[in-house]
Amino acid sequence: MYRYDEFDATMVAERVAQFRGQVARRLSGELTEDQFKPLRLMNGLYLQLHAYMLRVAVPYGTMSSKQMRRLGEVARKYDRGYGHFTTRQNIQYNWPALVDVPDILDDLADVEMHAIQTSGNCIRNVTSDQYAGATAEEIEDPRPYCEMIRQWSTFHPEFSFLPRKFKIAVTAAEHDRAAVKVHDIGLRLYRNDEGETGFEVIVGGGLGRTPYVGHTIRKFLPKKYLLSYLEAILRVYNLEGRRDNMYKARIKILVNSEGAEKFAEMVEDEWAQIKDKDIDLPREEIARINDYFAAPAFEKLSEESAALEEKKAADKDFARWVRANTAAHKAPGYAIVNISLKPIGGIPGDISDVQMEAVADIAEKYSLDEIRATHEQNLVLPHVKKEDLYTVYSALKDADLATANIGMVSDIIACPGLDYCSLANARSIPIAQRISERFADLDSQEELGEIKIKISGCINACGHHHVGHIGILGVDKKGEEFYQVTLGGSGAEDAALGEIAGRGLSSDQVVDAVEKLVGVYRERRQDNERFLDTYRRLGAEPFKEALYEAA
Missing domain, CATH: 3.90.480.20 (Sulfite Reductase Hemoprotein; domain 2)
Structure with a gap:
């Protein structure tokens, strides 16, 4: 760290x-x-x-x-x-x-935290895979590159007053948990056919009023050129991005108006002028930053834990939690633990002071003193011994943090909406609460599998509704709160924008409508398909028919 x-x-x-x-x-x-x-x-x-x-x-x-x-x-x-x-x-x-x-x-x-560049028309907090440094999926830990970008971008004199806010995400795993394709810049670290490690550079993604999936403008960028290439992208955007209309000021508008191929040419031309101008870090500085992210000293453990299997056999709720809320770790005998901040009927992403202190205590004792926040509004303990899982589960349960619903229908992303935000048209939180209560049975949720519901209270899309398997957008209709439903979105490696299903639904109708959509999936799924797989196989029509039958 x-x-x-x-x-x-x-x-x-x-x-x-x-x-x-x-x-x-x-x-x-x-x-x-x-x-x-x-x-x-x-x-x-x-x-x-x-x-x-x-x-x-x-x-x-x-x-x-x-x-x-x-x-x-x-x-x-x-x-x-x-x-x-x-x-x-x-x-x-x-x-x-x-x-x-x-x-x-x-x-x-005092604890090395701040609020710098969490707002304004600058490069915002760089995000990454919450499993970074723990999952065997990745080719290397992406966080050192995030840190390099953080240091380069903080108070950068050219990029402190961009045409609009700017967001960068980095991943190094095959499964994209960082939603890199819907960021201003998404970076995917991978190994090419020659065995070299570098970045696929994706530019022009984003949600909000005009959503886009990003375009790959460079298939392979050697790692040593990361900062100079980012600088070239930002320079082109800073010069060519619109400043006369805030709704058309994001880089996604520039990329899609110019065309991805022309934009890539503009970046390459700019990069050719600056790539050897000492923007990229020297080898010693890269090594210094990498040292901060050296893998912890994991104990040599057996991959299997007899104690864990005994506890799973004796406690079905614990067994469900292990299935739903843990993931494979790269080190034998360890697991990645997901902490749901989506209790049934709760406010997505909220956590009390007492719960924060409980998570801190648990991480200090059982996760090598490390915690992660996820872009899906949950937390992660990245390094937990399998033999400690039951103790961790029990401590989380005591803190009301052991809901076994990661990735399921009640693991809903929701923005603060009209309960807090002056930009919102409608409430998000009560809709999320009512949906989670409707699907409260955890056995049923597990049987349904992965369903990603995402709710935004306005077109700014802070709840990422465009990339929800089921997306819900709050709209104002003559002073009344209505909700528009989108279907088939994804923010993962198969990124796609959801399709608008039809007319808006009232607050009283929307939860019943979601239940109808899930009902179509339950009836028509094949071979344990996800909701998204079933939707893509069947197309929109059976879901639309059910949705408006509910209305």
């Missing part, structure tokens, strides 16, 4: 001190809200529907127990006793008082 050096520590401390002065000027009336807005946004502070909201960066989703414990303390001391994990692997606090925000940032700086 990366640790701050003296430059990081100084930079964060100076930014907190600077913002403390800006907050004092706002509170005294010296600054108006309009004057204060660009200053607070540079420090991750938003003004939402009812209060300020502070977004804290969790670079590439990796945290220590100490950091998680501090997040819990902040929730208790300065907020209402909880935080909300987002689809950017960050955490948000929904109720901080403005006067307290500098103190919050000071407390976070």
Whole structure:
């Protein structure tokens, strides 16, 4: 795990001190809200529907127990006793008082955390696979490259005021858990036919008002040129991206208006001018960063655990949790543990201060002091011995964090919606809660298998509804909340945008409609197909018929 050096520590401390002065000027009336807005946004502070909201960066989703414990303390001391994990692997606090925000940032700086570049038209928090460094699927840990990008992009003088916000994701596994194809830049680390390791560079993905799946503009980029190639992309975007219309300012608009082939040519031309200009890191610096992500000293264990098998045989709920919430680890005798933040009837992504401290304690004892946040609003303990799984499960159960539903119908992504957000048209959270309650039976959920439901309260798509197997978009219809359903989306390696099924549904209709859609899948699936596989095989019509029969 990366640790701050003296430059990081100084930079964060100076930014907190600077913002403390800006907050004092706002509170005294010296600054108006309009004057204060660009200053607070540079420090991750938003003004939402009812209060300020502070977004804290969790670079590439990796945290220590100490950091998680501090997040819990902040929730208790300065907020209402909880935080909300987002689809950017960050955490948000929904109720901080403005006067307290500098103190919050000071407390976070003590544990090497901050809120820099979690807002504004800059390069945002770089995200990655939550299983990075733990799964045998990957060819190498992608997080060192995320860290290189973080250091390169933080306060970059050319890219601090881009035409629009900018998001980068990196993966190194065959199964894409980072949704790289729907980011401004997605990077897939792989080994080519010659045995060399490098990146597929995907540009122009994104959701929101005009959703696109990204285009591959370079099939193979040698690793040593990562930063100079990114710089070339950002330079082209900074010069050519639109600034006259915020709805057309994202790089996806530029790529798709110019065409992917022409955009790639523009990038290659720019790159040819800068690739040998000392932008890329020297070998020694790459080695230094890589050392921070060296694999832990895993114990030499047997792949099988007799104690684990005994506990599974004796406790069916535990056995279900193991099936649903654990994944294979690269080290024999270890497992990856997923912690669901989607209890039945709960608010997706929310976690209390007490629960944060419980996760910190568990990670410190049983996961080599490491925790991950996922872009699906859950948490991960990446390195747990199989022989410790029952103890971990029991501790999570005591903290109400042992719901066995990862990837299932109640593991719903939902934005804060109209309960918090001033941009929203409709509520997301109550719809998610009602759907999870309708499908509360975990045996039934397990039988249904993977179904990804994603809900957004407005067209900005913070709930990623475009790439849900079932997507739900809140819309305003003459002052009433309605919901548009999309079908067949995916944010994984088979990325696709969902198709609009038809007219919007009222709040009273939407949960019944989801149940009808799942019913078609249950009746028509073959050979344990996923919902998405059945949809792709059958096409939209049987699902549309059921949807509007329900309406």
